[in-house]
Amino acid sequence: MRLSLVIWRQADATAAGDFERYELTDIAPEVSILELLDMLNAQLVAENRDPVAFDHDCREGICGSCGLMVNGQAHGPVDSTPACLQRARSFEDGDIVTMEPFRADAFPVIRDLVVDRSSLDRIIASGGYVSTATNAAPEALTMSVNKIESDVAMDHAACIGCGACVAACPNAAAQLFTGAKVAHLAQLPQGQVERYERVRSMVETMEEDFGSCTNFGECVPACPADIQLDVIALLNRDYARSMFRVSGDEEVRHKDRRDIPWLSRLRSGPWWQSDPDDQPHATS
Amino acid sequence: MIDLDQRRAVGEPIHDAAPTGDIRTLWDDHLLDLKLVNPANRRRFKVIVVGTGLAGAGAAATLSELGYQVEAFTLHDAPRRAHSVAAQGGINAAKAYKADGDSVDRLFRDTVKGGDFRSREADVHRLSEMSVRVIDHMTALGVPFAREYGGQIATRSFGGVQVSRTFYARGQTGQQLQIAGSQQLLKEVGAGRLTLHTRMEMLDLIVADGRAAGIVTRDMVTGEIRPHTAHAVVLATGGYGNVYFKSTLAKSSNVTATWRAHKRGALFGNPCFVQFHPTSLPVSNEWQSKTTLMSESLRNDGRVWVPKVAGDDRPPNDIPEDERDYYLERMYPSFGNLAPRDISSRAAKAQLDAGKGVGPLRNGVYLDFADAIARLGRKTMEERYGNLLDLYVDATGEDPYTAPMRIAPGPHFVMGGLWTDYNQMSNIPGLFVGGEASFNYHGANRLGANSLLSASVDGWFVLPWTVANYLAPRLGTEVPPDDHPDVEAAVSETRERVDALLAVQGTRGPDEYHKELGQLLMDHVGVERHADGLAKGMDAIRELRDDFWMNVQVVGHGQQLNQELERAGRIADYLELSELMALDALDRDESAGAHFRSEHQTEDGEALRDDDNWTSGSAWAPPGEDGRPIRRSEPLTFEAVPLATRSYK
Numbered sequence A: 001m002r003l004s005l006v007i008w009r010q011a012d013a014t015a016a017g018d019f020e021r022y023e024l025t026d027i028a029p030e031v032s033i034l035e036l037l038d039m040l041n042a043q044l045v046a047e048n049r050d051p052v053a054f055d056h057d058c059r060e061g062i063c064g065s066c067g068l069m070v071n072g073q074a075h076g077p078v079d080s081t082p083a084c085l086q087r088a089r090s091f092e093d094g095d096i097v098t099m100e101p102f103r104a105d106a107f108p109v110i111r112d113l114v115v116d117r118s119s120l121d122r123i124i125a126s127g128g129y130v131s132t133a134t135n136a137a138p139e140a141l142t143m144s145v146n147k148i149e150s151d152v153a154m155d156h157a158a159c160i161g162c163g164a165c166v167a168a169c170p171n172a173a174a175q176l177f178t179g180a181k182v183a184h185l186a187q188l189p190q191g192q193v194e195r196y197e198r199v200r201s202m203v204e205t206m207e208e209d210f211g212s213c214t215n216f217g218e219c220v221p222a223c224p225a226d227i228q229l230d231v232i233a234l235l236n237r238d239y240a241r242s243m244f245r246v247s248g249d250e251e252v253r254h255k256d257r258r259d260i261p262w263l264s265r266l267r268s269g270p271w272w273q274s275d276p277d278d279q280p281h282a283t284s
Numbered sequence B: 001m002i003d004l005d006q007r008r009a010v011g012e013p014i015h016d017a018a019p020t021g022d023i024r025t026l027w028d029d030h031l032l033d034l035k036l037v038n039p040a041n042r043r044r045f046k047v048i049v050v051g052t053g054l055a056g057a058g059a060a061a062t063l064s065e066l067g068y069q070v071e072a073f074t075l076h077d078a079p080r081r082a083h084s085v086a087a088q089g090g091i092n093a094a095k096a097y098k099a100d101g102d103s104v105d106r107l108f109r110d111t112v113k114g115g116d117f118r119s120r121e122a123d124v125h126r127l128s129e130m131s132v133r134v135i136d137h138m139t140a141l142g143v144p145f146a147r148e149y150g151g152q153i154a155t156r157s158f159g160g161v162q163v164s165r166t167f168y169a170r171g172q173t174g175q176q177l178q179i180a181g182s183q184q185l186l187k188e189v190g191a192g193r194l195t196l197h198t199r200m201e202m203l204d205l206i207v208a209d210g211r212a213a214g215i216v217t218r219d220m221v222t223g224e225i226r227p228h229t230a231h232a233v234v235l236a237t238g239g240y241g242n243v244y245f246k247s248t249l250a251k252s253s254n255v256t257a258t259w260r261a262h263k264r265g266a267l268f269g270n271p272c273f274v275q276f277h278p279t280s281l282p283v284s285n286e287w288q289s290k291t292t293l294m295s296e297s298l299r300n301d302g303r304v305w306v307p308k309v310a311g312d313d314r315p316p317n318d319i320p321e322d323e324r325d326y327y328l329e330r331m332y333p334s335f336g337n338l339a340p341r342d343i344s345s346r347a348a349k350a351q352l353d354a355g356k357g358v359g360p361l362r363n364g365v366y367l368d369f370a371d372a373i374a375r376l377g378r379k380t381m382e383e384r385y386g387n388l389l390d391l392y393v394d395a396t397g398e399d400p401y402t403a404p405m406r407i408a409p410g411p412h413f414v415m416g417g418l419w420t421d422y423n424q425m426s427n428i429p430g431l432f433v434g435g436e437a438s439f440n441y442h443g444a445n446r447l448g449a450n451s452l453l454s455a456s457v458d459g460w461f462v463l464p465w466t467v468a469n470y471l472a473p474r475l476g477t478e479v480p481p482d483d484h485p486d487v488e489a490a491v492s493e494t495r496e497r498v499d500a501l502l503a504v505q506g507t508r509g510p511d512e513y514h515k516e517l518g519q520l521l522m523d524h525v526g527v528e529r530h531a532d533g534l535a536k537g538m539d540a541i542r543e544l545r546d547d548f549w550m551n552v553q554v555v556g557h558g559q560q561l562n563q564e565l566e567r568a569g570r571i572a573d574y575l576e577l578s579e580l581m582a583l584d585a586l587d588r589d590e591s592a593g594a595h596f597r598s599e600h601q602t603e604d605g606e607a608l609r610d611d612d613n614w615t616s617g618s619a620w621a622p623p624g625e626d627g628r629p630i631r632r633s634e635p636l637t638f639e640a641v642p643l644a645t646r647s648y649k
């Protein structure tokens, strides 16, 4: 099979980019979209031309590194499949295949098809975890979890962090990604303690970088982990609830307590839990 | 005759790698001996952690939580993408949640035996003990381990053991553990306590005044090369299995970090111990980029066979029952299709060598589900293996429900790595190693589901304690300044190496070299090895390396995102490592676990250990002045698990 690849080339973050067209022949139908790029790059290198930069790693659909727009679709023509597992057999002999980087303000282009998706990690860093100190966990069986609920948590936890949902969204919103993490942890007993602080903080961080969700639903078919819109419903519901919960106010009330010297001992806890720099240095 | 002494020198043995005492209380006793750092003093220490996989993320997050200044580095764009994410099957732990006779001591024994008596007993016992804490911790972090209907955590039996001790999260155990780990790392980033450097590749280790004092990195986006100094360095950079080019590993897996540390003096342990997975996808075309792992669980219901006659090109379903050789069932009646990985891989290789390979390139064997489908029905098979089989259909265009699947052995896991003592510290003071990058738990063969375990144990439950022990007496010492001569030398040597790669301006891209090297290794340092082949392999590797430095072509320049340059650097290191792999395999004149020397087999074709001469680990020092790498031996003793021969008949 032969294909014409029309690929976005951009030397670096500041350069203006443009499309270039390349011809590929002798393509086996089971070759993946990333292997098409391997084939092209071997050809380019042989001609001493710059190969196409693209992110990839596991090549088996789990690391979330790969990601590009293929004929305007995130990851490629087949729904719910990452680029590394999309095959040339989706195309007809002689087709023109356009490849572009994921487009979103939150994903600046680094080079060619490589974009910077660290905005997704900023969302996680703002609350997408359970705070448990190492060595502090209780025996695992002390927490029973209903099998169905655990399976549902696993459905949400399957997100590979590729960012295709953002790229597919006309608003470049990250609700599906954020919702998947919020829903995963909200589904499990371990996630309850920080549930509302988590969602509030993650949504606020998300809104700094990403667009707003207006329920187009384009994200779902693009998602290789088959994350469903119900996570966005849960995200919105938990976020709304977090507004009504008093936990924020409690923090304020806690801080606003009158400063009665003899009581401060009871309120601040033992000295070794406060800022180590305030303490006399002891030798180890 | 091959004169080994021309190829390697023998150095002093290593004797004091682990404390001695009652193995059951050794780790607890050792904890009492480890020195502590006062909480108030921890932020006066800076620790570098390279790698954010299970091992690296655990160590970095915990050290940061404890109050140390931590800088974490990954060549990926996000910590979550480390290759731990790809592990499917599960993680072992001696929880004994089923009344099937499992215990800490049994996991210990299985691991020592599985490693064919080439690992350190003390370390393996600690691994088994801490396995229990790993499951508690990971559950608390929100890992959705599979559950029973009663709400308890489910387990399954895995990889040729008779107890049910493997914990799993669907077919994505590694992903779930890895995501939990990277979330903890990001929690520390969000709290402003930990600095994370993504798309930053470590290209050298800084050893100043005899101690590990930092690393040299290249910013993969801007090309900037610079030093980062610290009081201690942890390497958790994963395995080098994709030195074979086609493997079950990710494309960016590499040996650069550990190899550069080796060049600075760190001993490299057992480089030739490589596990081949019997159920990976065979290569079906020139452009196929890897031999993706098809889960081992398929062997529970599939039967492995090849045609009895070499070169039989009939479609599989046209080959009558009595013209098929179900060779695993024939050779290993009690384990049959579930024979351990190394045995299955070797048996498959023997069939391929006998010309009985199947598929367009004759490089696979059949894994047949016809009997299971007849017995259990297609629906049950879909429930059990649906996703895996779909993946196969997609990758090959063939339907495993109507015709047998093709599988082949593929490089999968390296037991070898940087040598460490019981504290996971290499022979360079201040250089710690954890996870697949180190060498101490798995001996000559790794038990399935034990490496997620070792990476987790190192990261969360060993390194935070042992790194503190190293730092404690060093309170008040400063990290070397950037203009320290050792720091400057490391930086300028790194620049020179990068410039040298760009300067060759040859005609062959790095990938071409990688493919050729991979083939050489498969041929000579693969599933089966013998002295002549290894010697030939060493020479061929050396020639290929010389050719690389004359003819490699790296398109583009260094001050940009340049993936060709990244690859070229990693392959340059692979071209050096692979010669040591061949040398180690040649030097180790016995068969053990996954290291099968065809000269050393029993009458039945089983691996024949030489316990009198080789009950030891090999720790290689970089070449001395005469150019020969120096092998040091660490004698191993087996007291809790007496030496015995494996039998899977």
Ligand SMILES: Cc1cc2nc3c(=O)[nH]c(=O)nc-3n(C[C@H](O)[C@H](O)[C@H](O)COP(=O)(O)OP(=O)(O)OC[C@H]3O[C@@H](n4cnc5c(N)ncnc54)[C@H](O)[C@@H]3O)c2cc1C
Pocket (backbone or CB within 6 Å): B050, B051, B052, B053, B054, B055, B056, B073, B074, B075, B076, B079, B081, B082, B083, B084, B085, B086, B087, B088, B089, B090, B091, B092, B173, B174, B200, B201, B202, B203, B236, B237, B238, B239, B248, B249, B250, B254, B256, B257, B293, B412, B413, B434, B435, B436, B437, B448, B449, B450, B451, B452, B453, B455
């Ligand atoms: C397909 C597959 C399936 C597996 N299934 C199982 C299983 O079911 N059970 C099991 O127990 N084990 C399994 N394993 C093995 C197990 O997954 C690995 O051994 C383990 O995850 C390794 O973890 P790690 O933390 O040591 O390294 P990794 O997770 O590989 O992490 C390496 C880290 O180092 C970084 N890095 C590497 N080099 C550099 C450099 N030069 N500079 C900067 N950063 C660098 C990477 O970016 C990454 O963050 C499987 C392995 C494979 C390949």
Ligand code: SF4
Pocket (backbone or CB within 6 Å): A158, A159, A160, A161, A162, A163, A164, A165, A166, A176, A177, A180, A222, A223, A224, A225, A226, A227
């Ligand atoms: S939700 Fe789906 S599309 Fe979005 S990052 Fe996760 S896996 Fe990718």
Ligand code: FES
Pocket (backbone or CB within 6 Å): A055, A056, A057, A058, A059, A060, A061, A062, A063, A064, A065, A066, A082, A083, A084, A085, A160
């Ligand atoms: S390369 Fe890992 S998901 Fe595609």
